[in-house]
Amino acid sequence: MKKLCAALFATLVAISSTAFGKDIRVAIDATSPPFESIAPDGKLQGFDIDLMNALCKRIDEPCNLIAAEWNGMIPGLISGKYDVLISALNITEERKKAFSFTTPYMYPRFAFVGKKGDTIQITPDGLKGKVIGVQLGTPQDAFVTAHFGKEATIKRYSSGSAPFLDLTNGRVDLVFNLVIQIQQTFLNKPENAQRYGFVGPVFASGQAPELGEGVAIAVGKQNTELLAKLNDALAKMKQDGSFKAINDKYFTYDVSALPKK
Numbered sequence: 001m002k003k004l005c006a007a008l009f010a011t012l013v014a015i016s017s018t019a020f021g022k023d024i025r026v027a028i029d030a031t032s033p034p035f036e037s038i039a040p041d042g043k044l045q046g047f048d049i050d051l052m053n054a055l056c057k058r059i060d061e062p063c064n065l066i067a068a069e070w071n072g073m074i075p076g077l078i079s080g081k082y083d084v085l086i087s088a089l090n091i092t093e094e095r096k097k098a099f100s101f102t103t104p105y106m107y108p109r110f111a112f113v114g115k116k117g118d119t120i121q122i123t124p125d126g127l128k129g130k131v132i133g134v135q136l137g138t139p140q141d142a143f144v145t146a147h148f149g150k151e152a153t154i155k156r157y158s159s160g161s162a163p164f165l166d167l168t169n170g171r172v173d174l175v176f177n178l179v180i181q182i183q184q185t186f187l188n189k190p191e192n193a194q195r196y197g198f199v200g201p202v203f204a205s206g207q208a209p210e211l212g213e214g215v216a217i218a219v220g221k222q223n224t225e226l227l228a229k230l231n232d233a234l235a236k237m238k239q240d241g242s243f244k245a246i247n248d249k250y251f252t253y254d255v256s257a258l259p260k261k
Contacts, residue, residue, distance in 0.1 A: 023064040024226065026052055027082040030067040032135075032160030033185045034250045035088045038067060047250040048086045051105070052217075054242060058233040061226075070158055071137065074098070077220055084219055084226070088178065090139045090205070090212030100221050102230050104214030105243070106255040107206075109179040110140060112199040113167070113186065120174065122200030127152040133163030133172035140176045142210035143203070161185065167196065174199060180251065 028048065030038045036046040044065055056063035063084075068076065076082045077099055088108065091101050112122060112132075120126055128151040134141045136156035145154055155172055157163050163175040164186045175182070179202060187193045205214050217234075219227045237243040238256065247255055 023062045024056065024084060025082045026056075026063050026065045026084045026086060027068040027073045027076055028052075028065055028085075029070040029073060029087040029160065031070070031162075032088060032181060034180065036086075047246065048088065050246045050249065051243075052084075052086050054237065054246065055217075055230055055233050058237065059229040061229070070135065070160075074137075074218075077218055080220065080222075082220075083223060084217060084230075086217045088215050089218050091214055091216050092139065092142075092212045093209070095218070098221075100219045100223075100227050101216040102219065102227065102234055104216045104256075105234060106215035107204070107258055108215055108255070109205075110143070110176065110203045110211060111179050111182060111201070112174045112176050113182045113196055114174040114199045116195060116197045118173070118199070120199055124148055124151045127174075129153075130173040131155055131171070133157065133166055133175040134177070135160045135163065139211050140178075143208055144176050146210050147208070168192070180255070184250075 028036050028044060030036045030044055030046075034046055036044060036048045039045045044067060049065065052063065052065060066082070068082070070087070073082065073085050073087065074095075077085050088106070089095075089101075090108070091104065095101075114120060120130065124147070127148045131153045132144050132148065133155045134144055134157070136158055141154070141156060144152070148154075155163070155166070157166075160177070160181065163172060163177065166172045167175050179198075182198070187196065203211060205211055217230060219230065234243070243256065244254070
């Protein structure tokens with residue numbers, strides 16, 4: 001009987017975030033504009049913020065959006081501290097073992113950015129001795145580590161914007177990140193556009209296992225009902241044009257379109 005009561009209590013705790021009127025706890029790494037960042041007034045802003053707020057309204061559930069440290073977000077979801085993660089989170093096989101994903105809402109492209117005029121070749125030999133900046137624990141980190149980690153030095157950062165600062169200070173030779181983020185938060189500044197540019201090819205979701213299958217919202221495995229609600233709301237937003245309205249506020253192309261091969 002005690003074991004049965006304990007199991008029932010554990011189940012109730014697991015679902016408490018989406019039942020009995022409690023807020024859905026949504027963790028966000030607010031260091032990666034235009035997806036998510038903190039405005040001067042202290043409020044969260046960005047594409048993922050607008051999307052998550054719209055989804056919460058559509059499923060008629062109260063959501064508490066929490067600015068969290070990137071390194072603690074995934075452990076927090078697994079432990080039950082958070083119910084949902086949304087931070088341009090790529091779907092990978094390893095992550096799917098630990099938690100669930102909604103259907104993808106974005107298929108990102110990735111690229112290297114470095115000084116204009118540098119003749120760096122994006123090959124193991126071409127990157128020998130170079131320093132590459134990436135955000136720790138991301139598909140970008142996994143990709144450069146797997147393909148160039150033996151030849152190059154990989155410098156890892158806890159935030160999405162920190163590698164760009166070290167690029168301008170000469171502490172790294174290249175940064176590997178999402179094309180959108182490079183364009184809209186780094187190269188959009190005239191002083192940076194004069195000195196820096198894309199280096200080498202553009203890599204698409206699905207092109208390498210480390211880059212994942214697309215971007216989606218992560219949900220704890222126990223929250224199957226919440227996952228179904230979010231998937232249904234996301235599909236309806238794509239059908240009725242409300243997803244496009246948020247997309248067009250931040251981007252000049254449809255981020256939900258599959259990359260061309």
